[in-house]
Amino acid sequence: MNEMTAPAQKLTIKDFTSDQEVRWCPGCGDYAILKCMQRTLPDMGATPENTVFISGIGCSSRFPYYMSTYGFHTIHGRAPAVATGVKLANPDLDVWLVTGDGDGLSIGGNHLMHVLRRDVDINILLFNNKIYGLTKGQYSPTSDPGTRAPSTPQGSIDAPLNPIAFALGSGARFAARTVDTAQKHMPGVFTRAHGFKGASFVEILQNCIVYNDATWAGVTDKSVAADAQLLLESGEKMIFGSEGNKGIRFNAASFALEVVTIGEDGITEDDILVHDETNLQLARMLAELGGQEGEPMAMGVIYAVPADTTYEHAVIDQVNEYKGKRSLRDMIYSGQTWTVE
Amino acid sequence: MSSEIQVLESAVVRFAGDSGDGMQLTGSQFTTSTALEGSGLATFPDFPAEIRAPVGTTFGVSAFQINFGARSIKTVGDHPDVLVAMNPAALKTNLSNLRAGGILVLDSGSFTKRNLQKAGYEDNPIGTPMLDDYQVIDLDISKLTLEAVKEYGLGNKEALRCKNMWTLGLMLWMFSRKREPIIDWLNKKFAKKPQIAESNVAALNAGHAFGETAELNVSIKRYQIGAQKSEPGLYRTVTGSQALSWGIAMGGELAGLQVVLGSYPITPASPILHTLSGMKEMGIVTFQAEDEIAAICAAIGASYTGSLGVTSSSGPGIALKTEALGLAISTELPVVVINSQRGGPSTGLPTKTEQSDLYQAIYGRNGDAPLPVIATRSPGDCFEVAIEAVRMAVKYMTPVMLLTDGFIANAAEPWKLPDLDALEPFKVEFAETPAEGEEFNPFKRDPDTLARNWGIPGVKGTEHRVGGIEKSFDTGHISYEPANHQKMTDTRFAKIDGIANDIPLQAVDQGEDTGTLAVVGWGSTFGPISEAVKAARADGLNVSHIHIKYLNPFPRNLEKLLKGFDKVLVPEMNAGQLKTVLRDKFLIDAKPLNQVSGLPFKIEDILSAIRAELSA
Numbered sequence: 001m002n003e004m005t006a007p008a009q010k011l012t013i014k015d016f017t018s019d020q021e022v023r024w025c026p027g028c029g030d031y032a033i034l035k036c037m038q039r040t041l042p043d044m045g046a047t048p049e050n051t052v053f054i055s056g057i058g059c060s061s062r063f064p065y066y067m068s069t070y071g072f073h074t075i076h077g078r079a080p081a082v083a084t085g086v087k088l089a090n091p092d093l094d095v096w097l098v099t100g101d102g103d104g105l106s107i108g109g110n111h112l113m114h115v116l117r118r119d120v121d122i123n124i125l126l127f128n129n130k131i132y133g134l135t136k137g138q139y140s141p142t143s144d145p146g147t148r149a150p151s152t153p154q155g156s157i158d159a160p161l162n163p164i165a166f167a168l169g170s171g172a173r174f175a176a177r178t179v180d181t182a183q184k185h186m187p188g189v190f191t192r193a194h195g196f197k198g199a200s201f202v203e204i205l206q207n208c209i210v211y212n213d214a215t216w217a218g219v220t221d222k223s224v225a226a227d228a229q230l231l232l233e234s235g236e237k238m239i240f241g242s243e244g245n246k247g248i249r250f251n252a253a254s255f256a257l258e259v260v261t262i263g264e265d266g267i268t269e270d271d272i273l274v275h276d277e278t279n280l281q282l283a284r285m286l287a288e289l290g291g292q293e294g295e296p297m298a299m300g301v302i303y304a305v306p307a308d309t310t311y312e313h314a315v316i317d318q319v320n321e322y323k324g325k326r327s328l329r330d331m332i333y334s335g336q337t338w339t340v341e
Numbered sequence: 342m343s344s345e346i347q348v349l350e351s352a353v354v355r356f357a358g359d360s361g362d363g364m365q366l367t368g369s370q371f372t373t374s375t376a377l378e379g380s381g382l383a384t385f386p387d388f389p390a391e392i393r394a395p396v397g398t399t400f401g402v403s404a405f406q407i408n409f410g411a412r413s414i415k416t417v418g419d420h421p422d423v424l425v426a427m428n429p430a431a432l433k434t435n436l437s438n439l440r441a442g443g444i445l446v447l448d449s450g451s452f453t454k455r456n457l458q459k460a461g462y463e464d465n466p467i468g469t470p471m472l473d474d475y476q477v478i479d480l481d482i483s484k485l486t487l488e489a490v491k492e493y494g495l496g497n498k499e500a501l502r503c504k505n506m507w508t509l510g511l512m513l514w515m516f517s518r519k520r521e522p523i524i525d526w527l528n529k530k531f532a533k534k535p536q537i538a539e540s541n542v543a544a545l546n547a548g549h550a551f552g553e554t555a556e557l558n559v560s561i562k563r564y565q566i567g568a569q570k571s572e573p574g575l576y577r578t579v580t581g582s583q584a585l586s587w588g589i590a591m592g593g594e595l596a597g598l599q600v601v602l603g604s605y606p607i608t609p610a611s612p613i614l615h616t617l618s619g620m621k622e623m624g625i626v627t628f629q630a631e632d633e634i635a636a637i638c639a640a641i642g643a644s645y646t647g648s649l650g651v652t653s654s655s656g657p658g659i660a661l662k663t664e665a666l667g668l669a670i671s672t673e674l675p676v677v678v679i680n681s682q683r684g685g686p687s688t689g690l691p692t693k694t695e696q697s698d699l700y701q702a703i704y705g706r707n708g709d710a711p712l713p714v715i716a717t718r719s720p721g722d723c724f725e726v727a728i729e730a731v732r733m734a735v736k737y738m739t740p741v742m743l744l745t746d747g748f749i750a751n752a753a754e755p756w757k758l759p760d761l762d763a764l765e766p767f768k769v770e771f772a773e774t775p776a777e778g779e780e781f782n783p784f785k786r787d788p789d790t791l792a793r794n795w796g797i798p799g800v801k802g803t804e805h806r807v808g809g810i811e812k813s814f815d816t817g818h819i820s821y822e823p824a825n826h827q828k829m830t831d832t833r834f835a836k837i838d839g840i841a842n843d844i845p846l847q848a849v850d851q852g853e854d855t856g857t858l859a860v861v862g863w864g865s866t867f868g869p870i871s872e873a874v875k876a877a878r879a880d881g882l883n884v885s886h887i888h889i890k891y892l893n894p895f896p897r898n899l900e901k902l903l904k905g906f907d908k909v910l911v912p913e914m915n916a917g918q919l920k921t922v923l924r925d926k927f928l929i930d931a932k933p934l935n936q937v938s939g940l941p942f943k944i945e946d947i948l949s950a951i952r953a954e955l956s957a
Contacts, residue, residue, distance in 0.1 A: 018806070020818060049801040054642075065806050065819065070798040072645055073808025074638065075668050081603075081635035085642025085650060086798070088601050088626055093646070093798050111638075114631040315626060322621035328590050329761050331620070336522060337577045337758070338377050340568070 011042040016051075018068040024059060029180035029206040030127065034066055037096075040187040044194050051094045054083045056103035059134050060127035060206070063098040077108025080115035083122050087312040094194070095122040101142040102132045105161050109141075117171035119198040121310035123190075126163055126201070127180075129208040130215050137211035144215075164287035164302060167201040168280070174200035175283065176301045179220050180207060185231070189300065197306045205297075219290070219297050230289065232300035234277040237269060240296050247272035248289070257285045259294055277304045346517060346563045351381075351410025353418030354512065357435045358427030360394050360403045363505035368405025369753070370509060370526065374518040375409045376578040376755055379568030382409040383868065385417035385941065386751045390608065390691040397459040399430045411567040415719075415868035417752070419943040423515070425508055427451060427482070429460035445475040446511070448504065450483030480551075482507055489547035490540040499537070503544035510548025517565045520545060572757060579756040581720040581749035582612035585679065588727025589613075590623050591761065592677075593649050595728065596735050597768040601643035602627045602651045603636035605658060608691040609747035610681035613653040633661035637678065641665060644674040645807070647771060647797035649731060653679040655747075656698045657688065663706050666740055670710045670833065672807045673784075673793045675734035675741075677727075682746040682864075684939045693939025694748035696864045697915035702742040703893050703922060709830050711837040713737070714893040716744040718867035721756035723749065726890070728764065735769050736843075737836060738792040744892070746914075748865045748941055771795050774802035781805060784817035790843075791836035838894050847896035852878060852885025855905035858954055861931070863889045863919055866912055866942055873947035884951055889919070900927045910934055910954050912947050 016038040024030045041051065051069035055061035057076035064071025070093075074082045083097050097115075104112050104126045115122065131149070132138040139147040139156040142163065146155040167175045174196045178189040186204070193200035205216045219228045226242040238248040245262045249271050260267045276282060283303035290297030309317070354371070358364045365386055372384050385406040394401025408418035420440040426432040428451040439445060452465050466472055467479050486507040490500045506527075513520055524542050531538035552563075593600035602625065604614040618627040626648075630636035633654055640650030652662065659680045669676045682698045684690025698705075702714045713733050717726040723745060730743040772794045775781050783805040785794045796803030805817065813820035814828050851874050852859075862870040867888050874886040887902065889895065903909055903923065909931040911920040917933035924931050934950045936942055 020806075047801075048804050050799060052646075052798050064808070067806075068804055070804050071806035071808075072642070072672075073806065073810065074641075075664055075809055078634060078638040078665065081630065081638030082642035082645070084628065084630075084635070085601060085603060085639030085644075086646045087642075088628060088639065089599065089643040089646035089648035090797075090799055110631055111635055114635065315628070319621045319624060319626055323624045324622065326622035328587065328594065328620075328623050331622070332587055332761070333575070333577075333758055335577055336373055336377060337575050338379055339575050340379060340571045340573050340757075 011047065013038045013042065015048055016041045016068055018066050020065050022066050023062065025210050027209040028059070029129065029208070030060060030063070032180045032183065033125070033127065033186070033204060033206065034063060036183060036186045037190065038067070040190050043187070044191055046094055046194070050092070051096070052086055053096045053098060054079045054086065055098040056108055057134070058100040058103045058132070059208075060098050060100040061103060077103055077106070078111060079103070080108065080111035080124075084115055084118070084120050084312075087120050087122060088315060091121070091312040091316055097122050097124045099124065099126050101126065101128045101130060101140045101163070105141045105163060105166065113166075113170040116167055116199050116201060118311040119171070119173055119307055120312055121198055122200075123193045124199065124201045126203050127206040128163055128203050129206045129212055130160075131208050131212035133208045133211055162287060163203040164201070165284065168284055168287055168303060172201045173198045173303070173305050173307060174301070175287070175303045176201070177203045177205070177297070177299050179205045179216070179299065181220060182299075185299065192301050192304070196304060198310050228290075228296050230296040230298045232275045232277070232286070232298055232302060234275050234301065236275055237272045238275050239269070239272055249273060257289055259296070277301050280305070346565045348565045348567070349410075350412060350566070351408065351414065352423065352516065352564060352566060353406065353408045353421045354423040354425070354516070355404055355406040355421035355435060356425045356508070357402055357404040357431035358425075358505070359396055359430065360389060360391065360401045361396065362403070362427045363502065364403045364405050364427070367505040367509045368407060370523045371512060371518070372407055372578060372753055373522055373526070374513060374520075375407065375516075376576070377522055378518060378566075379571070379576075380409045380566055381412055381414035381569035381571070382407060382578070382753070382755060383414045383417050384753045385748065387940075388692055397428060397430055397456045399434050399460055402431050402434045404431070404435060409566060410569065412569050413571070414569070415871050416944060417941060419945050423512075425512065427504065427508070429457045429462055432466065433460040433462065439475060441474045443475055445472060445477045446508070447477065447479040448482035448508070449479040450481035485547065485551065486544050489544050493536055493540040493543065495536065495540055500540065503541050506541045506544040507548035510545040510550075511552050514549045514552030515563060517563055520549060571755070574757045576755050576757055578753045579720055580612070580751060580753045581717065581723045581745055582681075582751070583616055584720055584723035584756065585717070585727050585745060586613050586616035586620065588724040589617065589651055589677065589731065590620055590625055591724070591764065592728040592731025593625070594623075595764060595766045595768075596649060596731055597766070598647070598649040598735070600625045600651060601640060601648045602653065603630050603639035603643070604628070604653045605630050605633045605636045607633070607655045607658045609683055609750045610653050610655045610658070610679065612750060613679060613681070633658040634665060637662040637665040637676070640676050641669050641672075641674055644669070644676050645672070645797070647795070649675065649677070649735070651677045651679070653681070655681050655683050656685050656701065659698065659701060660705075666712070667706050667708060667710050668809045669740040670706070670712055671809045671811075673738045675738055677730045677734050677741050677743060679743045679745065681750045682744060684937070690939045692747065694746045694865065694941065695914050695937060695939065696744070696746055696866070697918065697937065698744065699863075699892065699915065699918040699922070702744055709834070711834050711893070712740050712742055713837055713840055713891075714742045714744060715891055716864045716889075717749055718864060718888060718890065720749055720752050720754045724756075724759065732767050733840060736767060736792060737790055737840060738795060739837065744864060746865050769795065771797050771800065772803045774800060782817055783807060784812055784814065786832075791832060791839060841894040841897040844891050844896055847887065847889065847899045847902055849902070850886040850888050851875060854885070854902065856885055857883040857906065858908045858910060858951065859885050859887050859903060859906040860910045860912065860947070860951060861887045861889065861903070861919070861923070862912055863892060866914060869942040869944050869947055870912055872944045873951060876944065876948055877951045882951065882955055884955070892919070892922070895926065903927060903929055908932065908954055910950060912936075912942060912950065914942065
């Protein structure tokens with residue numbers, strides 16, 4: 001994000017809502033994310049003229065059309081590259097990138113990796129519904145093995161990718177996770193992502209009501225959420241559960257995080273780990289948490305360590321260091337020349 | 342040794358050796374010295390794709406050819422007058438092209454059993470009838486070099502690396518060229534390694550002195566080639582990649598836009614990325630992307646944001662950029678796309694030249710996706726063509742394909758430095774905040790050019806969304822309406838076709854405006870066609886030369902012009918692409934003359950095709 005002059009008058013949700021009719025399927029998780037964004041941007045001090053939403057291809061990538069900011073609906077997988085160009089041309093813009101599990105991790109995996117490692121100052125929202133929606137339901141790189149889809153009638157075979165682990169592995173300095181229906185949790189994550197100087201990566205667990213309904217039910221349903229989600233706050237103990245008595249402990253023998261119950265087997269609150277969003281090793285373990293039965297999925301800011309500068313600012317600073325020291329004319333007219341009388 | 346100096350009108354010298362022998366350096370330094378004498382010249386660096394191919398092999402031979410003369414030189418010359426062969430492999434691969442009676446300079450020290458074997462010679466050809474047709478100067482250059490640099494204490498390997506400078510010294514003597522610019526250059530280049538600098542200078546001087554004093558086994562004359570008659574002014578040599586990069590920077594200045602280049606390394610286009618990356622003083626931003634697609638997408642993102650997006654590649658890379666090019670066409674954003682063509686298909690011949698991407702440029706996209714195509718014809722011409730590409734891109738809000746090729750990219754020629762202050766600016770104006778109550782429409786068009794409004798992020802009131810989905814002609818919003826798609830497709834064509842009214846009429850380079858035969862070319866075949874037509878006309882043949890710079894749209898008088906000739910011959914370094922486009926657009930019986938050897942045309946081949954066509 002960038003320091004922008006705050007608008008004179010407080011903007012509202014209306015200032016960020018375009019006049020275009022939203023064309024997602026009724027009940028799609030995208031609606032909630034869109035509303036949350038339109039609602040939260042005014043609180044962040046954002047202005048429509050300095051905000052750009054850039055997307056690739058897929059259901060989520062229609063997002064820019066519904067924002068009354070600048071928007072660019074690009075081509076499949078390439079939004080990170082377009083966003084990089086936007087930031088190189090004007091580093092002061094607030095750029096949001098909207099992508100999905102197919103767009104961002106399959107066809108665009110390469111670009112996502114590089115925009116993260118370069119640490120271009122953009123906010124990346126990856127809507128993960130574990131399916132290709134717009135092409136009518138094929139399995140995606142995050143689909144659970146065995147997913148039956150038109151292209152995998154006997155069930156998919158390949159192992160899925162964990163988006164947060166991918167991001168951290170690519171060198172992301174900010175990684176967070178939230179849920180489409182979590183209207184109280186999501187604004188905070190968006191605000192943190194926006195405030196982070198550098199590439200911020202947010203995975204949003206999103207429900208595709210038509211092709212992969214309830215794929216996240218085991219994590220997001222109200223009946224299980226308390227036990228299936230670990231809401232992270234840096235500096236706070238990682239305690240969760242409907243009874244508030246479950247916690248995360250580091251098991252030095254297995255070199256892994258484990259779920260323990262406070263009050264059982266002599267476990268006390270002192271045994272529970274404190275979340276530290278600046279600890280990369282912890283972040284890597286938290287990214288994978290939820291993969292085993294009984295483990296919660298980590299929600300909130302998993303990792304956040306800004307660098308001294310961001311990619312586009314470093315590039316522009318380098319240019320500015322030399323800019324104006326020599327003219328094009330001097331360059332062309334230099335070297336070995338001769339005169340014809 | 343006789344010191345008699347014979348005056349020549351022009352000469353072709355070819356330096357050939359192992360990839361590690363420094364032939365490109367030798368050639369380019371010979372070029373510098375020649376240019377400073379004011380001679381006309383054209384060069385042809387001809388090197389393998391391998392960085393260091395196995396020593397002594399035929400596929401590891403690297404060559405540099407220069408044609409220079411006391412007149413304007415437009416080609417690299419059909420046949421060398423002098424061939425310098427630093428090893429048996431260089432002799433093997435280059436001898437057949439040497440003019441009969443030509444001078445052959447050999448480093449006999451490298452004609453060892455092992456090297457002869459590697460080159461496929463059973464016996465040493467030196468002293469055999471195989472070389473009877475040539476004036477052979479066989480010298481143990483290796484040994485002579487070692488002696489010359491002995492006092493500087495280099496190791497054997499390092500000392501031998503001065504061989505090329507020894508050879509250069511001899512050639513400078515042979516052609517009465519000055520050593521000083523090269524000595525200056527060596528001292529500058531090796532400023533931090535005085536031992537290397539001194540050794541190389543000593544080798545250069547020794548080679549020169551050898552020519553002056555030695556009794557050579559054949560009578561070798563010294564030659565003098567004077568300055569060409571050129572327009573008065575300040576000159577320098579320039580390669581295509583340099584001139585193109587400078588032209589892009591100049592175009593950015595004239596448009597009042599920041600240049601953002603997105604590029605990915607690829608032969609032979611990389612020098613443009615390198616040159617522009619070294620131009621931060623002029624505010625040029627360069628981005629070495631993760632791949633070709635990201636390179637053009639970043640350029641598109643930059644253009645969307647109000648910079649001038651540029652991307653540069655070669656055929657295989659352009660293929661990868663194709664989908665994104667469609668996005669730039671659909672969103673109507675200016676992007677300059679430079680294709681330094683090379684031999685194809687696929688990886689093809691990375692370091693060899695070809696002009697086989699014309700179809701790709703004009704037609705190679707999904708959907709009906711027109712864009713302007715413009716081509717350079719020589720290294721110096723690149724400057725002006727690059728500026729023109731920028732002008733068309735910003736004036737018409739469109740990606741422009743600029744075609745150059747591997748030959749032009751690497752070749753050098755004398756270039757009269759342009760008066761930059763005399764260039765006409767074409768400053769871009771972005772959309773401004775609309776008046777109260779009015780709404781911004783990104784697809785509102787200029788009635789003359791049909792270019793759309795360029796509104797950029799950061800400006801209040803021009804917020805808009807664009808994308809690759811079809812847009813309403815009236816509002817710019819998404820539209821799937823059948824009639825609208827028809828109208829938008831027609832409009833995109835009309836916009837590009839309309840550029841024909843904004844480019845110069847097609848001129849005839851040589852000859853009459855009507856007649857028996859028109860030889861029509863584009864790109865780097867300009868030189869050989871021009872010389873062939875000149876020779877044919879000197880023989881009294883009725884032939885004209887038409888060189889097309891604007892390939893899409895064509896100049897509006899081109900059809901009428903071509904129809905004024907009984908016959909049209911189209912020499913191309915491809916299997917007949919312009920020929921097909923001309924037939925399609927004008928229903929004329931254009932005849933192809935095709936060569937895809939990875940080498941430029943020879944004048945004689947075009948000349949014989951002209952004769953055949955006229956006698957048919």
